[in-house]
Amino acid sequence: MSEILQGLTSVVTPEILAYMFIGTTIGIVFGSIPGLTSNMAVALCLPMTFRMGTVTGIAFLIALYIGGISGGLISAILINIPGTPASVATTFDGGPMAKKGQAGKALGVGITASFIGTILSIAALICISPVLARFALKFGPYELFAICVFSLTMLASLVSGSALKGITCAVLGIVCSLVGVAPTGGTTIRFGFGFRQLASGFDILPVLIGLFAVSEIFAAAIWPERATDKDHIQSYKIKGFGFSLAEAAGQLWNLIRSSLIGIGIGILPGIGGGTSNIIAYSVARQSSKEPEKFGTGIIDGVVASEASNNASIGGAMIPLLVLGIPGDTVTAMLLGGLVIKGINPGPLLFTNQAPLVYSIFFAMIVSSIFMFAIMYLGMRFFVKVLTIPRYVLLPVVLALCFVGTYGANNRIFDCWVALAFGLVGFAMKRFKFPLPPFILGFVLGETVELNLIRSLQYSQNDLIGAFRQSPIAMVFLLIALTVVVFSVTKGLRGKKKPAV
Amino acid sequence: MKEKRETILMGVFFLASSALLFVSAMSIPAPNALTKGGDYMPKVMAVFLAVCSLGFLVTGIMKEPDQTGSGKAEAGQEMGKKQWFLFAVELALLFSYLYLLKTVGFLIMTSAYIFVQAWVITVKEERRPVKMAVIAVVSTVIIYLTFVKGFKLLLPAGILG
Incomplete structure (x- = not known):
């Protein structure tokens, strides 16, 4: 009980509340502007947390995450372009509702569904994670290695259109994580190319800034029409919450079901709101008595999409806190933020630093409340922000990114690394190689290597025999193998079909 | 035809990269024959990358010249x-x-x-x-x-x- 109180009191301070308010607002702004994402918001603000206290920094990043995912609905409804991939399905009904003059209602429904989805997922996080953490305490190198491989293959095979490209990206991500001194010992700098700055490998910040922000500026420079396009913003008016009590009651089951889908998908490594909103929308349509009305502008579609994408937040936090394995790209950055603060997420976190875990839970609840209030009360401001042209925003954001990258270690070298990864990110986007498996590979690379080497040491180089002794590891590896075989076969079958 | 060539070129690029990675890993000092050191993981990844590159080569060779697919740039995103x-x-x-x-x-x-x-x-x-x-x-x-x-x-x- 005292740990819960400690967690609560460490979050409810004027300083942290102010940072969370700012973080939620920045997150919503980034989420609402197409081209700027919650990934970019977290990457951009990560260096700011270096000078903050542990709880302040983490609460700030969580606020950015929740704001970023939620903000996507504004542009999805008002300009029919999703602000983030997590709001793609919101455009299906949110856009038509706005065209029918019901933009205020769509926004009200979307904000409320986002809030309830987040709160339900936090409840799931609070209930599931301590139990899972107690179980995960028994995990050794075999299990940890197998879970990492499982996460990487799941993400690589299921998220991208091509399993081969996804797996290649995961491998390339691990290769980039190999730079620097090996975690298994020794003093040789691997692939340092004479740069002593690479002794501890690439910092996560320049890698993320490069992949997300610098690559975007290359695309904007090459196709300037994209940065100059003016979006037509629909007018809106929110009365009360924007919907009636009867309408809310009619959406209760849709809300709960979509939230459960979001939580379930969020828990699966690497798959977050970007996938859950589409699946929840499809399920809502299939189980509706009037499926033909979906896509014409009904609240069911907005509720399904927004409840599920926000519910993925709590779901994605479960593997991050319990196993130290990020559930999606943003949680991969949160992992970076936690590690920078000297915190190693994993089952021991729940026993050794329980007040911090409760602080994270409370920070998520407070951020959700902020998100709800800020989006309702500040809608006028966010709509104004949407009118700022991207050719103004992008250069300023990129300058901010370079400042943050430089400020982390006070060295230009990191900015050069960001530029190099910007070129990598641009090439990957150009040839449709997915970024998430690359990032997860980069983040998990060290854990994979460490646990593989330890597994080999424990088993005296008999890895197959070792995994036979660990049923958990065996199950995860078999699932991973099945997913890869299934995805590759599906891809090959798809390619054999004649082009129409 | 362009996409077929692109896929094959990707395969060649990744194959060359995997070879380079493996050769570079050979220069990392290994502790002894029984213990795995800092050279082990790069070698493993080089092998995985080589397998992936073979995947690109095979799909590229098998691809019909006029087939459209995931590798093609979206309309309005061509590099002229x-x-x-x-x-x-x-x-x-x-x-x-x-x-x-x-x-x-x-x-x-x-x-x-x-x-x-x-x-x-x-x-x-x-x-x-x-x-x-x-x-x-x-x-x-x-x-x-x-x-x-x-x-x-x-x-x-x-x-x-």
């Missing part, structure tokens, strides 16, 4: 001569910004960078030099004050220092 030129301009711009940042200083270089960058990513009809210059200077000063005064970061002072 003009796009390659703009890519080179952008690269030169970022390179110059980073190269001169420490010598010239944050305030001057960032103002100049934001102005030129906004110019580069705006279509001709929308370019407003005065507005862009004001945005560049004001946003640079705000960034500077936020980070230097607010977050106590040290930014390159350059010739103004």
Whole structure:
């Protein structure tokens, strides 16, 4: 009980509340502007947390995450372009509702569904994670290695259109994580190319800034029409919450079901709101008595999409806190933020630093409340922000990114690394190689290597025999193998079909 | 035909990269024959990358010349001569910004960078030099004050220092 109180009191301070308010607002702004994402918001603000206290920094990043995912609905409804991939399905009904003059209602429904989805997922996080953490305490190198491989293959095979490209990206991500001194010992700098700055490998910040922000500026420079396009913003008016009590009651089951889908998908490594909103929308349509009305502008579609994408937040936090394995790209950055603060997420976190875990839970609840209030009360401001042209925003954001990258270690070298990864990110986007498996590979690379080497040491180089002794590891590896075989076969079958 | 060639070229590129990775890993000192050291994981990854590259080569060779698929760039995103030129301009711009940042200083270089960058990513009809210059200077000063005064970061002072 005292740990819960400690967690609560460490979050409810004027300083942290102010940072969370700012973080939620920045997150919503980034989420609402197409081209700027919650990934970019977290990457951009990560260096700011270096000078903050542990709880302040983490609460700030969580606020950015929740704001970023939620903000996507504004542009999805008002300009029919999703602000983030997590709001793609919101455009299906949110856009038509706005065209029918019901933009205020769509926004009200979307904000409320986002809030309830987040709160339900936090409840799931609070209930599931301590139990899972107690179980995960028994995990050794075999299990940890197998879970990492499982996460990487799941993400690589299921998220991208091509399993081969996804797996290649995961491998390339691990290769980039190999730079620097090996975690298994020794003093040789691997692939340092004479740069002593690479002794501890690439910092996560320049890698993320490069992949997300610098690559975007290359695309904007090459196709300037994209940065100059003016979006037509629909007018809106929110009365009360924007919907009636009867309408809310009619959406209760849709809300709960979509939230459960979001939580379930969020828990699966690497798959977050970007996938859950589409699946929840499809399920809502299939189980509706009037499926033909979906896509014409009904609240069911907005509720399904927004409840599920926000519910993925709590779901994605479960593997991050319990196993130290990020559930999606943003949680991969949160992992970076936690590690920078000297915190190693994993089952021991729940026993050794329980007040911090409760602080994270409370920070998520407070951020959700902020998100709800800020989006309702500040809608006028966010709509104004949407009118700022991207050719103004992008250069300023990129300058901010370079400042943050430089400020982390006070060295230009990191900015050069960001530029190099910007070129990598641009090439990957150009040839449709997915970024998430690359990032997860980069983040998990060290854990994979460490646990593989330890597994080999424990088993005296008999890895197959070792995994036979660990049923958990065996199950995860078999699932991973099945997913890869299934995805590759599906891809090959798809390619054999004649082009129409 | 273009996509078939692209896929095969990707396979060749990844195969060459895996070979380079493996050869480079050979130069990392290994502890002894029984214990795995810092050279082990790069070698394993080189093998995985080689397997992936074979996947690209096989799918590329098997692909019908006129088949459309995931590797093709979206409409309006093709890389023509003009796009390659703009890519080179952008690269030169970022390179110059980073190269001169420490010598010239944050305030001057960032103002100049934001102005030129906004110019580069705006279509001709929308370019407003005065507005862009004001945005560049004001946003640079705000960034500077936020980070230097607010977050106590040290930014390159350059010739103004």
